Amino acid sequence: MSTIIETSGLYKIYKDQASEIHAVDGVNLRISQGEFTAIVGPSGSGKTTLLNLIGGLDSPTSGSIHIDGSDISRLSPKELVDFRLHHIGFIFQSYNLIPVLTAKENVSFVMDLQGRRSREAGQRSLELLEAVGLGDRADSRPAKLSGGQQQRVAVARALASKPRFILADEPTANLDSKSAANLLDMMEKLNEQEQITFLFSTHDPRIMAKARRIITLEDGRIVGDILK
Amino acid sequence: MKTMLISLAWKNIWRNKLRSGMILGAIAIGLFAGTFMTAFLSGWIEHSVISDIQNQLAYIQVHDPGFAANNDIKACFLQDEAMVAKIASAGEVAAVSYRLRLNAMLASAAAAVGVSVKGVDVAAEKAVFTLHETIPDSCGAFLPDEGRMQIVISRKTAEKLKVRLRSKLVLTFQDTGGEMQSLAFRVGGIFKTANAAFDEGTVFVRKSDIFAYTGLPEGAVHEAALMTGGFETCRTASERLQSLLPGLDVQTWDQVQPELGLMLSWIGLMNGFILAIFLLALSFGIVNTMLMAVLERTHELGMLACIGMSKRRIFRMIMLETVFLTGVGSLLGIAAGLSVVGLTARSGIDLTFLIEDQFEDYGFASVVYPVMRAGTFMQIVALVALAGLLSAIYPARKALKLEPLEAIRN
Numbered sequence: 241m242s243t244i245i246e247t248s249g250l251y252k253i254y255k256d257q258a259s260e261i262h263a264v265d266g267v268n269l270r271i272s273q274g275e276f277t278a279i280v281g282p283s284g285s286g287k288t289t290l291l292n293l294i295g296g297l298d299s300p301t302s303g304s305i306h307i308d309g310s311d312i313s314r315l316s317p318k319e320l321v322d323f324r325l326h327h328i329g330f331i332f333q334s335y336n337l338i339p340v341l342t343a344k345e346n347v348s349f350v351m352d353l354q355g356r357r358s359r360e361a362g363q364r365s366l367e368l369l370e371a372v373g374l375g376d377r378a379d380s381r382p383a384k385l386s387g388g389q390q391q392r393v394a395v396a397r398a399l400a401s402k403p404r405f406i407l408a409d410e411p412t413a414n415l416d417s418k419s420a421a422n423l424l425d426m427m428e429k430l431n432e433q434e435q436i437t438f439l440f441s442t443h444d445p446r447i448m449a450k451a452r453r454i455i456t457l458e459d460g461r462i463v464g465d466i467l468k
Numbered sequence: 469m470k471t472m473l474i475s476l477a478w479k480n481i482w483r484n485k486l487r488s489g490m491i492l493g494a495i496a497i498g499l500f501a502g503t504f505m506t507a508f509l510s511g512w513i514e515h516s517v518i519s520d521i522q523n524q525l526a527y528i529q530v531h532d533p534g535f536a537a538n539n540d541i542k543a544c545f546l547q548d549e550a551m552v553a554k555i556a557s558a559g560e561v562a563a564v565s566y567r568l569r570l571n572a573m574l575a576s577a578a579a580a581v582g583v584s585v586k587g588v589d590v591a592a593e594k595a596v597f598t599l600h601e602t603i604p605d606s607c608g609a610f611l612p613d614e615g616r617m618q619i620v621i622s623r624k625t626a627e628k629l630k631v632r633l634r635s636k637l638v639l640t641f642q643d644t645g646g647e648m649q650s651l652a653f654r655v656g657g658i659f660k661t662a663n664a665a666f667d668e669g670t671v672f673v674r675k676s677d678i679f680a681y682t683g684l685p686e687g688a689v690h691e692a693a694l695m696t697g698g699f700e701t702c703r704t705a706s707e708r709l710q711s712l713l714p715g716l717d718v719q720t721w722d723q724v725q726p727e728l729g730l731m732l733s734w735i736g737l738m739n740g741f742i743l744a745i746f747l748l749a750l751s752f753g754i755v756n757t758m759l760m761a762v763l764e765r766t767h768e769l770g771m772l773a774c775i776g777m778s779k780r781r782i783f784r785m786i787m788l789e790t791v792f793l794t795g796v797g798s799l800l801g802i803a804a805g806l807s808v809v810g811l812t813a814r815s816g817i818d819l820t821f822l823i824e825d826q827f828e829d830y831g832f833a834s835v836v837y838p839v840m841r842a843g844t845f846m847q848i849v850a851l852v853a854l855a856g857l858l859s860a861i862y863p864a865r866k867a868l869k870l871e872p873l874e875a876i877r878n
């Protein structure tokens with residue numbers, strides 16, 4: 241399988257008056273096409289920081305991040321926005337959706353940003369909502385959807401831009417365990433059937449258990465990398 | 469993408485219906501008031517100016533250069549064929565009244581006042597001016613009979629001199645030779661315009677009744693008053709006439725009474741100024757509303773930036789929201805203002821119930837006919853657009869300054 245993400249010598253250091261926090265402390269990581277990988281570790285171990293670096297939301301103190309062979313740490317902020325729009329799908333813990341838009345409009349919004357034709361975008365949004373099991377809720381606004389359903393719409397939205405991979409920082413943190421398991425099952429299915437690459441972080445051992453590769457962080461360093 | 473942004477911005481406005489509704493209402497009320505007030509004031513002033521022109525000024529006046537300086541009785545010119553032909557050839561002149569102008573004392577048994585006498589040909593005077601229409605039926609008429617030594621005075625003058633219709637008055641003036649001439653008249657008509665200063669100082673007699681006593685050469689007059697199409701045409705006609713009559717002073721109404729012209733320009737300026745203050749106050753409300761809208765959406769705007777919405781687009785979205793808010797409010801307000809102007813423009817708004825005729829002492833009518841000219845309307849629209857854009861910038865910049873990562877952190 242081809243490599244999508246490759247970080248080498250990646251550091252993110254926050255400086256206080258007195259101390260330095262090595263949020264990411266020399267991470268060398270390679271993620272291949274079609275992986276379904278969890279990043280785990282105690283609170284403050286650097287999961288969010290690492291995902292933000294990989295997602296081009298934050299810039300490293302040193303080191304490089306290659307996505308499909310190109311070094312995104314060299315991109316300007318403007319170029320990064322464009323890069324994120326076209327190459328990476330994001331799922332956040334919460335507030336993923338625009339409250340005034342329906343589920344379908346939320347999904348097609350990214351495609352609108354990409355400048356795709358609206359008819360094509362509408363069609364694809366419906367298909368994606370179907371795929372995440374919300375075909376019948378296409379016209380509902382987020383407020384009418386449960387937390388789990390909202391996260392499913394977020395997955396559909398993340399897929400809409402046809403990204404190279406999907407980053408999800410604790411996508412289940414605000415869900416009850418049943419919805420969390422459902423969401424993970426759905427992501428897993430997409431991974432298996434469509435070869436969508438997922439990289440997500442979690443605290444939850446049951447969610448962890450569904451991953452096929454588990455990378456453990458501690459104090460910003462990779463201390464475990466298990467392939468199941 | 470454009471339509472998406474527009475529809476999103478539109479939907480965003482209605483997130484907080486109460487808040488948006490309140491600012492929308494404020495804008496609408498402000499602009500209703502602004503539009504109507506502008507039309508009201510312009511209408512009031514313009515109408516006063518126009519009635520002055522129609523009652524006494526005419527659009528163009530022609531004098532001997534010495535006349536304007538000191539009302540010298542000898543500063544006359546001849547109303548001969550050449551003169552008549554020249555005035556006719558200036559074009560756009562609908563009617564001409566040649567008048568004598570004398571400074572005189574007017575005395576009754578009770579009192580005496582200084583007046584400016586206008587010696588007129590009745591038919592010509594009626595063709596140029598509408599003053600005769602201000603004489604009520606019960607107060608006589610505008611010099612109907614020839615050779616009867618009648619005088620038309622204002623109600624003010626009548627009150628001062630304690631005289632009534634058909635009372636006897638004595639008019640005393642100096643002729644060209646410096647001799648005092650006293651003539652007896654009877655009050656033939658009593659007029660009343662909305663301009664108290666004019667009313668107090670002006671009387672009318674027939675030119676033929678006094679001409680013989682002035683000592684002026686045959687055919688001499690002091691003034692030609694010309695009626696033209698309106699504000700615009702009088703300027704070109706005046707310039708043309710001046711070149712035809714190099715020895716005389718040709719003046720437009722606002723050169724004769726600069727304060728009237730000034731008043732018109734002032735009211736335009738005042739209107740703009742007041743409107744600008746209105747809009748400035750509204751802008752604070754708009755900026756405040758939009759800032760709240762941006763700040764309470766920090767999280768969402770951060771999320772949008774993270775998934776790839778460029779700063780430019782976020783900026784544009786917030787700008788659009790402000791512009792929509794301002795635009796819709798203004799549209800409603802201006803439309804309401806214009807409808808009320810439309811409803812009252814013909815019938816006028818009678819202020820006598822409020823202020824009686826107090827303002828007439830200063831030359832303003834008690835009935836106001838609001839007008840909205842295209843130029844004024846454009847001025848309002850331009851000011852609104854400017855205010856909308858200016859108040860859009862700050863909230864949109866605020867949205868730009870959000871750091872996406874900070875914004876999405878809980």
Ligand SMILES: Nc1ncnc2c1ncn2[C@@H]1O[C@H](COP(=O)(O)OP(=O)(O)OP(=O)(O)O)[C@@H](O)[C@H]1O
Nearest residue numbers: 254261262263281282283284285286287288289290
């Ligand atoms: N902007 C920042 N400024 C200073 N320190 C920061 C900043 N962001 C993160 N850190 C620090 O970097 C370290 C790693 O934080 P990070 O949020 O990546 O951990 P995490 O593994 O995601 O934790 P959690 O499981 O609680 O989400 C922490 O010690 C945190 O305090």
Ligand SMILES: [Mg+2]
Nearest residue numbers: 287288289409
């Ligand atoms: Mg975290």
